[in-house]
Amino acid sequence: MVYTWKKSSRSAPSSQCIETSAAARGAAVRDSKLGDRSPLLHLSTSQYASFIAAVRRDHFTS
Template sequence: MSQDGWRKSSRSQGAENSACVELRVAPWRKSSRSQGPNTDCVEARPAGTGFQVRDSKLADDSPIFDLKTADFTALLQQSER
């Protein structure tokens, strides 16, 4: 299943309960540093009370790391140095 777009509840399987709740998952955004010769970097998206990051080289196969907003902000500040 793609990690972008709409995701159906796991309870939406089977004929009786096939119309359950779906939720929208934000699309991944690639780092602006993933331009030119370094085309593979990290991707991020907002999620819940923070952000998720993954390795863009691995895409859907990448482990996803959940970061609190403060931790994600600190990561961005480190990358600007």
């Protein structure tokens, strides 16, 4: 599969970021710093929606 990766326009070059791409049955997520060397996390459509909702709630803030 060919992925078209997107990174948030709000992310700074040196910050911790992820990139996302549409996948066959949902989305793929990778570490933007590792690029093509990054392992991929494949999420179903419902898992991806839950992930985005958690990000919007600041669930991952340390």
